[in-house]
Amino acid sequence: MDIDQYTVPAQTRIGHVHLKVADLDRALDFYCGILGFEITTRYGGQAVFISAGGYHHHIGLNTWYSKDAPAAPQHGVGLFHTAILYPTRKDLAFILNRLLKADYPLTGASDHGVSEALYLNDPDGNGVELYWDRPADQWEYLPDGSIEMYTKSLNIPGLLAELKK
Template identity: 40%
Template sequence: MSSAAAIAAETRIGLVQLRVSDLERSIRFYCEIVGLQLIDRQEGTAALGVPDASQPLLQLREIPGAMPRPRRSGAGLYHFALLVPDRKSLGLSLRHLQGTGIHIGHSDHLVSEALYIADPDNNGIEIYRDRPRSSWKWDEQGHVQMGLDPIDQEGLLAEAGDSPWNGLPAGTTVGHIHLHVTELPTTEHFYIDVLGFDIVASMRDSALFISAGGYHHHIGLNIWAGIGAPLTPANAPGLDYYQIVLPSETAQMAVFARLQAASVPLRTQGGTLITHDPSGIEVHFVV
């Protein structure tokens, strides 16, 4: 892709808003298990983040009485990923999660080490740390090499030592988001040809990993809920929307122009540009 067509290199993922069935229970889970802090609480919603952050990372919206859906049951969230600043922080999270008795998945992706859990509504969560970019390996196609090895749990716990766990540390961000989509060709057209992300990895014909500025991935896109999977309904727990954060108003205007040129329906709300991807997933572009 020519640099003229690429989305701004400093683009990243911002706030994720989730629907939950029981706000009180979810606040407890995200504070006590995950380690986020409650920043703001309104009627039916809660914002959570980490110390010293100017913006929340997660917003919860209650859908009272909503029935949790099984994993992989529709287009929408597969997981959102909280990126901690160093390996010791990940070790502290691992030790804490082990103490809670929650089910923990884990994987060494070569570029990163990751822990996987699910909230009480089956919304997927990854907590991970990146290895230094200088250690990432790329092939001739410009694809980054990622693996699915077990993580070195003993090494992570040794990094944590006997330091206290005080929740997720300052500097934690939403590093990426991974979505179930309805099908890949139209999804690839939207995110690559229209928005200007780069493909950085793929898994046969079932998943794409895309990014801005040479990151290992800002967005994962898979068809593991089935080709043609309908969007998770708005009255069930799941993803309301996620933010793509652009570095400048110029970068936001470039996205606006590309969406218009591709005849993608969009609207603005304050300084936010709102659209939907081909699966119906709501995307907010903010500066």
């Protein structure tokens, strides 16, 4: 294989994200208490690994270099957001309902054609996207064969109606 022709294998996945946080308990209140992740491993009072469904960890949280530190500036380099993919539209509706009941602020809600997404910040100001993908056979394509993606307002009442189905 020519090294210049290499592409990442199609089965490649992003395994986990590891976030620096200022306050571990505050981060756990958000990721476990509101979003519903489960703790899989603790490293004393400095780090915790959390997951969905028993995986070793989807998200690592640590205070190794960030205990009591201020949030990173919004207009600087760094992580834009962590995207958490839900399996169904109903699952996304469920987490939206949880966020609304907790009075947790959203920073956005969008229909991207290929997906529907909720945007918010965790307590440390890290961006979080909660989304579900439409089935690929529902995606639209441009004349050149590329996937048509856009950002339109998400139909929040329509999403929440999933809970009644």
